[in-house]
Amino acid sequence: MRDQSLCGSLSDAELASLNAIGRHRSLARGQTLIWAGEEALVCANLLSGVLKLSAATADGREQIVGLLYPADFVGRPYAEDAEHTVTALTDAELCVFPRRPFEAALENHVHMERLLLRRTLAALDDARGRMLMLGRKTAEEKVASFLLDMGAHLGAAHPGGAGRCAPGKAAPASPAAFELPLTRAQIADVLGLTIETVSRQMTKLRRDGLIDLPAGRSVLIRNRPGLQERAEAGG
Amino acid sequence: MRDQSLCGSLSDAELASLNAIGRHRSLARGQTLIWAGEEALVCANLLSGVLKLSAATADGREQIVGLLYPADFVGRPYAEDAEHTVTALTDAELCVFPRRPFEAALENHVHMERLLLRRTLAALDDARGRMLMLGRKTAEEKVASFLLDMGAHLGAAHPGGAGRCAPGKAAPASPAAFELPLTRAQIADVLGLTIETVSRQMTKLRRDGLIDLPAGRSVLIRNRPGLQERAEAGG
DNA sequence: CGCGAGATTGAACCCTGTCAATCCGAGTGG
DNA sequence: CCACTCGGATTGACAGGGTTCAATCTCGCG
Numbered sequence: 001m002r003d004q005s006l007c008g009s010l011s012d013a014e015l016a017s018l019n020a021i022g023r024h025r026s027l028a029r030g031q032t033l034i035w036a037g038e039e040a041l042v043c044a045n046l047l048s049g050v051l052k053l054s055a056a057t058a059d060g061r062e063q064i065v066g067l068l069y070p071a072d073f074v075g076r077p078y079a080e081d082a083e084h085t086v087t088a089l090t091d092a093e094l095c096v097f098p099r100r101p102f103e104a105a106l107e108n109h110v111h112m113e114r115l116l117l118r119r120t121l122a123a124l125d126d127a128r129g130r131m132l133m134l135g136r137k138t139a140e141e142k143v144a145s146f147l148l149d150m151g152a153h154l155g156a157a158h159p160g161g162a163g164r165c166a167p168g169k170a171a172p173a174s175p176a177a178f179e180l181p182l183t184r185a186q187i188a189d190v191l192g193l194t195i196e197t198v199s200r201q202m203t204k205l206r207r208d209g210l211i212d213l214p215a216g217r218s219v220l221i222r223n224r225p226g227l228q229e230r231a232e233a234g235g
Numbered sequence: 236m237r238d239q240s241l242c243g244s245l246s247d248a249e250l251a252s253l254n255a256i257g258r259h260r261s262l263a264r265g266q267t268l269i270w271a272g273e274e275a276l277v278c279a280n281l282l283s284g285v286l287k288l289s290a291a292t293a294d295g296r297e298q299i300v301g302l303l304y305p306a307d308f309v310g311r312p313y314a315e316d317a318e319h320t321v322t323a324l325t326d327a328e329l330c331v332f333p334r335r336p337f338e339a340a341l342e343n344h345v346h347m348e349r350l351l352l353r354r355t356l357a358a359l360d361d362a363r364g365r366m367l368m369l370g371r372k373t374a375e376e377k378v379a380s381f382l383l384d385m386g387a388h389l390g391a392a393h394p395g396g397a398g399r400c401a402p403g404k405a406a407p408a409s410p411a412a413f414e415l416p417l418t419r420a421q422i423a424d425v426l427g428l429t430i431e432t433v434s435r436q437m438t439k440l441r442r443d444g445l446i447d448l449p450a451g452r453s454v455l456i457r458n459r460p461g462l463q464e465r466a467e468a469g470g
Numbered sequence: 471c472g473c474g475a476g477a478t479t480g481a482a483c484c485c486t487g488t489c490a491a492t493c494c495g496a497g498t499g500g
Numbered sequence: 501c502c503a504c505t506c507g508g509a510t511t512g513a514c515a516g517g518g519t520t521c522a523a524t525c526t527c528g529c530g
Contacts (some may be wrong), residue, residue: 009445018275048381055363055364055366055367056367057371057374057467058369058374058467059395059467061371062371063326063366063367063371065363065367066363074318076360077356078353078356078372079356079360083360083363083364084360084363092442107349110345111343113348113349113352114467116352117348117351117352117355118361120355121311121312121313121314121351121355123359124358124359124362125314125318125319127359127363127366128290128319128362129290129318130288130299131288131298131362131365131366131369132291132292132298132300132368134369134370134427135298135369135426135427136292136296136297136427137292138484138485138486139485141332141435153431155526162316170522171325177479183508183509184509184510185506185508185509186509192369192370192371193486193487194486194488194490195508196486196487196509196510196511197485197486197487197507199390199466199509199510199511200510201238201509202509202510203510215495216494216495216508217508221500224504228330232292232293232294273492369528370506373517373518374517374518410490415505418475418476418477419476419478420476426517428478428518429519429520430478431477431478431479431518431519432517432518432519434477434478434479435478435479435518436479437478438475438478438479450527451476451477451527452526
């Protein structure tokens with residue numbers, strides 16, 4: 001468990017105090033760990049699988065505001081109520097900590113707090129990058145950059161077993177083929193589009209020979225430079 | 236200077252070590268402090284004025300990914316290169332720290348680091364809230380929520396002197412009138428729209444009696460509940 | 471007065487959303 | 501084995517919200 005996650009590069013003492021309050025938990029695909037608006041009871045460390053972080057308008061429009069991959073931190077310390085809903089896109093495994101004890105552990109272990117600060121800063125950069133995409137990219141650019149992003153994150157995945165990261169390999173060259181952990185509807189919610197537009201752009205990219213869509217949710221990138229060109233912009 | 240900013244609620248020792256490395260700096264309206272892509276040389280604490288945080292696509296489309304108000308933290312510790320450009324929307328005053336020494340100070344003063352962590356977590360929530368707005372709100376909803384947001388932030392502003400926060404008054408009831416620190420073009424860049432759409436939505440809200448636009452950039456909120464209704468969603 | 475930046479307004483276009491029909495693959499039960 | 505169903509994906513037709521292009525207006529300032 002001492003991988004590149006939050007637990008990674010902690011002292012033995014720190015690891016021990018985390019283990020003392022942490023509990024292993026499995027999430028089935030579709031299951032929700034945290035509901036927006038409810039009391040934020042837990043933080044966690046994602047061990048395997050992919051989670052979505054989402055927000056919704058009063059009338060039901062949904063926006064996925066973040067995707068969480070293995071080793072990512074889950075939850076929001078220091079907030080009484082959760083701002084966003086956390087749901088499993090694939091079956092997932094977590095190391096869950098009750099929020100209060102976790103906060104206490106943070107305060108007692110400077111190193112852990114420092115690690116979380118760096119991660120949070122990185123997450124903030126990521127979120128802001130997504131804002132450029134949502135606000136200023138066309139549908140084609142959105143879909144193209146989404147596919148490239150996803151390919152990078154599912155790097156070491158064996159096509160078929162979604163999203164498990166081989167420990168040790170930090171950032172492997174993303175392979176040509178992978179399995180999307182999201183439905184078209186969820187992709188639409190990530191990109192701020194509709195199902196239909198996502199579908200159309202995908203088939204357009206396929207017709208243009210940049211990608212292939214052999215079955216259901218599997219994707220094959222045939223022409224990465226070309227795809228990057230379609231992604232334009234800075235993302 | 237011991238206000239609600241990063242410097243606020245620090246011990247004397249911590250304050251002293253910040254003062255040792257910090258330097259006061261003024262920024263004229265339109266001046267840029269940090270360029271995206273360049274080496275990130277400084278962090279800072281915003282004393283007065285309003286700054287924008289922006290990203291741009293290769294072909295020049297711009298998206299404002301954050302607005303910074305007095306007492307906000309500026310910059311990105313632990314990153315070699317800046318991801319976003321920081322520019323003054325109004326004349327502004329900052330307390331600037333060279334990044335490296337600032338990082339060192341962070342490591343030596345747990346309390347400061349903890350404060351920055353909380354702020355960063357809050358900024359992350361804010362950014363994600365904006366993602367919902369960019370991805371899922373209509374033009375009218377975007378403009379309405381922008382005006383409400385701005386009214387809240389410019390709370391204690393005397394119409395005409397943009398964005399200076401009266402110390403002590405934490406979150407005053409937002410007044411009916413304020414002066415926008417942004418041009419229509421910049422508002423468009425915040426909301427992911429065009430100048431023309433922003434303009435049209437503003438005059439629509441005026442025609443409907445929800446707001447008034449007496450002069451250039453001044454705004455008067457005539458019917459806050461009505462405006463909130465137009466803002467819909469969760470923002 | 472005239473200039474220029476910013477703002478408003480108008481008209482035409484088109485990308486994307488909406489509505490609806492169809493298709494596909496997996497699982498189920500007759 | 502096949503029909504049926506059901507969720508997800510694709511495709512088509514159409515309408516509309518927002519962009520684009522362009523003209524006009526306002527206001528501060530030299």
